[in-house]
Amino acid sequence: MSTLAGTGRRRNSRLGWNLLGLLVFVTAGFPLYWMLNTAFKPAEDAIDADPSLLPTGVTLDNFSRALDIADFWGPVGRSLVVSLAVVVIGIVVGLLAALAISRFAFRGRKIVIVGILAVQMVPLVAMIIPVFLLLNDLGQYDRLTGLIITYLTFILPFTVWTLRGFIVNIPKELEEAAMVDGCSRTGAFLRVVFPLLAPGMVATSVYGFIQAWNEYLYALMLLSQKNQTATVWLGNFTTKHGTEYAPMMAGATMMAVPIVALFLLVQRKMAAGLTAGAVKG
Numbered sequence: 001m002s003t004l005a006g007t008g009r010r011r012n013s014r015l016g017w018n019l020l021g022l023l024v025f026v027t028a029g030f031p032l033y034w035m036l037n038t039a040f041k042p043a044e045d046a047i048d049a050d051p052s053l054l055p056t057g058v059t060l061d062n063f064s065r066a067l068d069i070a071d072f073w074g075p076v077g078r079s080l081v082v083s084l085a086v087v088v089i090g091i092v093v094g095l096l097a098a099l100a101i102s103r104f105a106f107r108g109r110k111i112v113i114v115g116i117l118a119v120q121m122v123p124l125v126a127m128i129i130p131v132f133l134l135l136n137d138l139g140q141y142d143r144l145t146g147l148i149i150t151y152l153t154f155i156l157p158f159t160v161w162t163l164r165g166f167i168v169n170i171p172k173e174l175e176e177a178a179m180v181d182g183c184s185r186t187g188a189f190l191r192v193v194f195p196l197l198a199p200g201m202v203a204t205s206v207y208g209f210i211q212a213w214n215e216y217l218y219a220l221m222l223l224s225q226k227n228q229t230a231t232v233w234l235g236n237f238t239t240k241h242g243t244e245y246a247p248m249m250a251g252a253t254m255m256a257v258p259i260v261a262l263f264l265l266v267q268r269k270m271a272a273g274l275t276a277g278a279v280k281g
Helices: 002-040 061-069 073-103 109-121 124-138 144-168 172-180 185-214 217-222 230-237 245-275
Strands: none
Touching: 002 061, 002 245, 061 230, 061 245, 073 109, 073 144, 073 185, 073 230, 073 245, 109 144, 124 144, 124 217, 144 185, 144 217, 172 185, 185 230, 185 245, 217 230, 230 245
């Protein structure tokens, strides 16, 4: 009887966790579903006072409207340039900084670590005016380089902190063994540490790309309309006459394509890298 009771409790517990997971999935996935549903439904249905949860019709007119309302490929191209530049610079600089903090003992290391955490605690909206004045003095206002520098100020600390965690978890003995076998410190890092660090670099790069791609406030304040990014481009659907919700959702759907494609490209490598070495022998 006790065995049957224990089996029943485990089954009920598993059912409860499954229901909780399903609830979380539905809650997180519903906004995405509603975006796609609105993007493909007729424009008049998008503003219906009694909307339907199920698609009432399929049309591509919203995508045509989204492409016609303003230049689409220009903002998307600028967003790609900014996001990729932030990822590349952030990974290179962040990796060197994280390696220095993790592997070398120097005066003021704890202050640097605390400073990295403190920077992440500052609200981004609080830095808009100082950043604007600084970029204006440097001649970087309304330039993509200025926006890239600005994004690095809040993406780079996270990159350093995340990569530091990955590096700390890699035993120093692996590097020392490689150096005993004849490798230099640089060779030991490239041949031993770097392959183990690759999954963390991929995950950090994806986060940095998403942050730069989705950022709106600084792109709106630091760039003019001719240099606007994709997120600011979405604001063209809101005018004094109202908001065109169906074309806006179509534009948001097109903007989500690069993020989805990025995840599809790296998900297997991330999973394979994170599970590599989990089993000895």
